[in-house]
Amino acid sequence: MSETPPALxxxxxxHRYGARLALxxxxxxxxxxxxxxxxxLNGAGKSTLFxxxxxxxxxxxxxxxxxGRDLSQDPGAALAALGVVFQSRTLDxxxxxxxxxxxxxxxxxxxRKEAARRTGxxxxxxxxxxxxKDKVRALSGGQMRRVEIARALLHHPRLLVLDEPTVGLDIGARADILKLARGLVAQEGVSVLWATHLTDEIDPGDDVAVLHKGRLRAHGVAAELREKTGAADMKAAFIALIGAEEAGGAW
Amino acid sequence: MVTTGEPAPRHLTFGAYLICLQGVIWREGLRFLHQRERFVSALVRPLVWLFIFAAGFRQTLGFSIIPPYDTYILYEVYITPGLMAMIQLFNGMQSSLSMVYDREMGNMRVLLLSPFPRAFLLFGKLIAGTLVSVLQVYAYLVVAWFWDIQPPPFGLLTVLPALLLVGLMLGALGMLLSSLVKQLENFSGIMNFVIFPMFFASSALYPLWRVQEGSPALYYVCQANPFTHAVELIRFALYGQINWIALTVTGACAFVFMAGAILAYDPSRGLMALRGAPGAGN
Incomplete structure (x- = not known):
């Protein structure tokens, strides 16, 4: 391969569930x-994509x-390069x-030896x-999330995908998790796909893919999307992109 | 740096497979140790049958001498192989119950994210469950020994391969069922429709020739029940003998159930994809 393939x-x-087209x-x-x-928004198709x-x-x-590793043809190689944090808790x-x-x-x-080193x-x-050495049960919600992110990195994946990782966390824990993920991108060069319905988690320089009712409505740098829609902030831009009347009930 | 800059390797070595298998078995063992109630109830259940049911029935049932026994035996001795198989039946269904739970809780998703082939992962899970069930059976045999149920000592050794095969068959059946069950609540129904009919319509509690005297139709049902053959395989192995028909049927069923479970958990052909949206249908 002459150039680096996209992370994802x-x-x-x-994808459809019976007659319903989810993506x-x-x-x-x-x-x-x-x-x-x-x-x-919830039900846009994010979880289906995950x-x-x-x-x-x-x-x-x-x-x-x-x-660059095809998930259908070479699933083992693709999964080896992928770290995942699910929306629901997956720790024992x-x-x-x-x-x-x-x-x-x-x-x-x-x-075990290498695992112990990486765990530390x-x-x-x-x-x-x-x-x-503590039981997972004894951790707080925010701590569990941090543990899940750390665990997802154990096998040194180059791509980390997180499905609504801040759901159910308080403001402090949310900021921690977001900072942690951004740090991974800045310092480790890990690529991150961060699914959310919260526009305040977006920085102007982020890449944003807007999914609505199973369709990709827009994709680009956050600041540019905001400019293009003429909106004052990202939230307004999002509403403009998916259509105000449809967003109405969800906010 | 906590992660390397290098992409993960594409291929897994034989050593890596062993590490993975070991890890799956180790986790199953840990979970078993943490669930002491599960171990106690796995032990108490057959003992209740042995101490109470068998004692009560002892005078009611008379036996002629049938292989593998070469003398008249007590009813307790007769039902011991059936109770050993029952331990494994419950364990197989219980570990598949934990798979339904796992899938709901997300642990199953972690397992399926592993880069190893899915068939290997599910097989590893089966082996782990089987080893746990074999431990339970030997714990039962220790207690039964003091209740004067004393199979020949070499029989305790020769029964091991039979227990492994039966454990695999029943575990695979449970796994197949778990893939068909969407939510936990549905599972208790299947337990009633699977465990009890399998156990009662078998040679676990009564020899089939006596069943035939009572109801020829039930006799054929019992003959067709894989659990009957599992029980007979254990019964003969416990006396150092091989029941070839039982071995063939148990082996074939283990293979078919396992293949079915692996197919069912295969994302491209399986039943999981045909069902509703992720996160239990939201």
Whole structure:
């Protein structure tokens, strides 16, 4: 390969549940080292897209590539480069933080010694080094989220996808999580796809893909999208992009 | 730097497969240790049958000498293989119950995110569940030993491969069912429609020739029930013998159930994709 492929490439993806079309010909890319926000209301199709990226559902139409590795043709290689934080909690509450990490490491073929080293590093990076031996159940919501992000990085993925990671967190914890993810992009060069319905999580320089009713309404740098719509802020721009009357009930 | 700049490697080594398998088994073991009630109830259930049901029935049922036994036996001795299989039946269904729970809670999603082939991951999960069930069976045999149920010592060894195969078959059946069940509540229904009919319409509690005397139709149902063959496989193995028909049927069923479960969890062909939206239908 002569040039770096996009961290995530979504091309012509459609998905339906029975007769209902949940995704309609969605295409966009996440550039290497980019912080890309997938913006959409609840039910816009964000979770469906995540289920396709994480292979819970089969891709019926279109292509998804992680670092140029086709998810349908070479799923193992694609998944090895992908880190995921799901919307619902996926930690084993009865096990300790470290035990959760060792299990995840084993699922990626990483031995215990190396797993222990990485666990120490990652927990230190999210300021939870002293909680390694605690049961997950004893952590707060914000701490669990930080643990989940650290765990998603155990196998050193180059792309991290997060599905509404700040849902249910207080303002302080939300800011922490967002800072953590942005730090990964700035310092580690990890690419991030951040799904949310909250426009205040967007920075002017972020890449934004607006999803509405299964269709990609807009894709571009946040500041440019705002300018194009002539809106005063990102929230107004979002409403303009998806149509004011449709956004009305949701705000 | 907490992550490397290099993309993850494309291919997994044999050693990596072993690490993964070990990890899946280790987690199952940890979960089992943490759920002490599960272990206690797995042990108490067959003991209730042994101490109460078998004692009460002892005088009611008379037995002729049937293989693999070479002498008249007590009813307690007769139902022991059936109770061993029952432990594994419950365990198989219970670990699949935990898969439904896992899927709802998201742990299953973590498992399926692993870059290893899905068939391998599910097989690893089956092995882990089977090992737990074998531990439970031996714990039961220790207690039963003091209740004067003493199979030949070498039988305790020869029964091990039979227990592994039966564990795999019942675990795979549970896994197949778990893929068909969308939510936890639906599962208790399947337990009633699977566990009880399988257990009662088998040779676990009564020899099939006695069933035939009572109801020829039920006899054929029992013959067609894979659980009957699982019980007979264990019964013969416990006395150092091989029941070839039971072995063939159990092996074939294990294979079919496993293939079905792997297909069902395959995203491109499976049943998961045909169902509603993610996050349990929101």
């Amino acid at each position: 490439e979504i091309f012509g993806v459609s 309609d010909d969605v295409s966009f890319c996440v550039a290497p080292g980019a912080f890309c926000v997938l913006l959409g 289920s396709l990226i994480t292979r819970l559902f089969a891709l019926r139409q279109g292509t998804i590539k992680v670092l 509450l009865d096990l300790s933080v470290a035990q959760n990490f060792y299990y995840h490491a084993a699922l990626h073929g990483i031995g 590093e990652l927990l230190a990076a999210v300021n939870l080094a002293d909680r390694a």
